Amino acid sequence: MGVAPPAYDPSAPENATTLPVGAPATVRGYVRELLRRHRKAFAALMAVNAIAVIASMAGPYLLGGLVDDLAAGEHDLPLERTAVLFAVALAVQAVFVWQVRLRGATLGERMLADLREDFLVRSVGLPPSVLERAGTGDLLSRITTDIDRLGEAMRQAVPQLSIGVVWVGLLLGALTVTAPPLALAVLLGLPVLLLGCRWYYRRAPSAYRAEAAGYASVAAALAETVDAGNTVEAHQLGKRRVALSERRIAEWTAWERYTQWLRTIIFPTVNLTNLLILGAVLILGGAFVLQGWIGVGQLTTGALLAQMLMEPVGMILRWYDEIQVAQVSLARLVGVREIEPDTGDSGLTPRGRDVRADRVRFGYHPDVDVLHDVTLRVKPGSRVALVGPSGAGKSTLGRLLAGIYGPRRGEVTLGGTALADMAAEQVRRHVALVNQEHHVFVGSLRDNLLLARTDATDAELWAALGAVDADAWARGLDEGLDSEIGSGGLTVTPAQAQQIALARLVLADPHTLVLDEATSLLDPRAARHLERSLAQVLEGRTVVAIAHRLHTAHDADVIAVVEDGRISELGSHDALVAAAGPYAALWRSWHG
Template identity: 80%
Template sequence: MPAAGEGRRSTLRARRAERFGVPEPDHDPSAPEDVTILPVGSPATVRSYVRELLRRHRRTFALLVVVNSVAVIASMVGPRLLGGLVDDLAAGERDLQLARITVLFALALLVQTVFTQQVRLRGAVLGEEMLADLREDFLVRSVGLPPGVLERAGTGDLLSRITTDIDRLADAMRKAVPQLAIGLVWAALLVAALCVTAPPLALAVVIALPVLVTGCRWYFRRAPHAYRAEAAGYAAVAAALAETVDAGRTVEAHRLGARRVALSERRVAEWTAWERRTLWLRTVLFPTVNLSNMLIMGGVLLLGGVFVLEGWIGVGQLTTGALLAQMLVEPVNLILRWYDELQIAHVSLARLVGVREIEPEAGTGTAPGGKDVRANEVRFGYHADVDVLHGVTLDVAPGSRVALVGPSGAGKSTLGRLLAGIYGPRRGEVTLGGAELSRLPAEEVRRHVALVNQEHHVFVGTLRDNLLLARQDADDAELWAALGAVGADGWAKALAEGLDSEIGSGGLTVTPAQAQQIALARLVLADPHTLVLDEATSLLDPRAARDLERSLGQVLEGRTVVAIAHRLHTAHDADVIAVVEDGRITELGSHEALVTANGPYAALWRSWHG
């Protein structure tokens, strides 16, 4: 039987669905229970970043405002000339000086045309400069995120921010920000001109203002949450699809297809429900805007007619005021249209600048005083109050080889990531030469310790570029030496352009073994003294794995190695074997000693050899 609170929530959801005419998601997709996402920037963070962007581009922004002001003022010359002509006719003037009026109107039209073109040009320049800054800022900040944060968040949310959110912001930066600035200046100048030309007619704006403000306030109080939920819903869809594709073989092997399809359908349903919600909000906003435009124009004509009959204003003033009121429709629509777009962009911007709220690496620890790695009473878990490791203590002497073995899910890879400085322990400490890894900057940790796992990546570019990622100052001789150390110089020299050959997407397709060799060559160039190996060859076929293990043996020579052994032959030659079971080290010793002890390791060894 559902709890009373849940019953009330279900009733409220049903009422909202009935009221809005759209189904309400089962839960708020802005915070799905089973999807870990990176933070979304707070309003203060977003405002701070926007102010920073405007400060960087204040000259371009000021120039846009100036040229826009000139274009708007030039556009008001026509109504002013026409109003004066009507006044002259009403006064019985016969010498209307039509030639002078025509020349002035033509000059004003020419100035308006030239400066309108400049408005578009300056707006495009401002938008592209701000978008370029935004992309660069996000990339720099994302690359600097702690590795553990990215591992926990997964690829779906980050991918959604890099693609969908950047795409949404591209339109906002290129069009919405410049157009909104243009619209605001345009509307302000037109209202000012209306007040100067025929002050009583400004009452029409006052009449329409409450309708416009009420409708917009109603909309903009609801829109941000709806757009945030819509964006988060899309991120959840992207995460579900990306995880299913990445783990396609596992899904097929465990017959999880139906469950993954059901999850994807649920995510899509939640996302589309919020899409319908935002569309419904706009169907209320747009008629309100149209009504306010009608009130302004109708108010000017009705009030103006009364004022003319009373003799308070002239017919020419009414003519000019009516034309200015008609012109006011376009900037008001422009402001509201692009402000609505900015609501969507604001959500995407909040998601992009949210990475700024992640605390950077502390970097307050002392430099390592040696090469020994030690875990002392370490406890760690991926979720609050649920530990994967329980009081683990392990000493790794410089130059030694330690193998972590145990059943799947025992915590081997988690312990390896703590020793590599990817994660920081919840309790206890992991030290390198007496310095806590969690207090060292990531760049400092990577100089000493590197994690090598089954995942490898070939970046789009040349083979040289891929290798220089590890050490920018390496010369060609050092690059070839690194390739030779992992047995990759043979196929690399056979490439048409050698180190300058394009590889990756759009270039030469490399095999998984070659991609792993490139990753190992980077490792040779980086030259860390301690390596944590998470079965780097387990995803290769046996022959390729044997060839690569020979190359890997040369890389490991003279270094401290912590090997997470999913295949026990990796553990056989280790100096020390640590058996990990249920998040604890239950045995520690050499291969011979543990086999003689006839404990858990001996059982695993017998099972491995049949």
């Protein structure tokens, strides 16, 4: 028909995310699970809806009876009794319609709350490598935009769709009982409705998926640009990032226009179907009356019931259209269920504290390795620095040593136990990764620190803050540990957020640490002072530091120089400087 979908590949934005979109079977299974959880509330909703619909049929039946009496020549019509019955039925209908709306909204809110909680619980339980690769744009669009889209569906569409189905079934049953020939007239409008719906629903789901994925790509582009604002400005990438955002917005809005156009076809089709049904009932019903097959009262009742049928049919199609949009968002939210959970055995215990990487190969994309046959041993209590040019693989190797990723080939072990065979929660008890991305949660300073150890005392919290030189500004807060920080509270500087994260590290007390630019947001003097303070706290612990400032490497026991995904040099600072190799060249360029 007149408008074609956007020319670009609709799967492109969907493939841009690393979190999967749930298959139809997964979505259906989750919906069944939700309905089982709330089966009593759902059954009560259907019951009160049935009573409301039955009460609404009283008017057509009473009016049909009066018409039959008039046609039969009756002069003493029971108008008072009819009016009283109609008033009672109207009151019953009003009460139960109110109950339908109340119970429907309550059921929707409860299901929406379950969905939010299920997504959050499942997300935080995903393997760390999945969360690392997912990025902020896709995660944020799912927990915000997709939840918002589902909000209307859960509150209105699911209950209203169920109500509409019951409504149509009862009206068709009543029409069949009242005047069976008129029930056949309804079938005349079905071909138009079925053809229109078949055309629409063959195009709508994929279009809505592409629209949602396009919005996610827009959110990802904007989030990445904002997060890397300093880098964009330093490298004069502003025009390129604006062009990228405009292209993704154009792709998203193209799908938005296409889905709007689809609606301009289906809605007139529904209106045409309603006219055909009512017209067929009146025309065929009149012919049936002339033939004596039905009475005038039956025709009156049947016509009113057929007219009443239009509202639930329109309701079903309208809310089913909303369900199409919501189904895409639901598929994106329940897609995390298709990710294999952490299969490590949480009962495994390392038989020591030495960390080893043995002939490790790893890449973020199939057949493209970032690390090539890397072998490294980190002795317990030692400090190892990973240095090298940008893009050499230092951070990647650090994440493998921290158990965030598993190697494609080879093995990374802690105390002889492969990290890949241990549950993520078990790994975190022994090894912690601290990088430059720190989040301050909404709540008190105390709550932010207790995330690392829930049973820590106030004295231990202050000691942890003192260990990272944060106690001075923390004690200056009006309410101390009870001061609200984060969004809506006290705004902390990036350096203070980093100190809070490091204080959590002190409280968590892992025996092995992987530090990736952990002090990058502090000025060099403050960073140096903080590292000295941390050195006292971390004494006796194993530390793998990804060194972007060579003074960090200078203090290390062992320095590993990473170049092109391989360790090209290994040794102490003095030994590597004397060797006059790649590290010596880096050291000379650092000191001039």
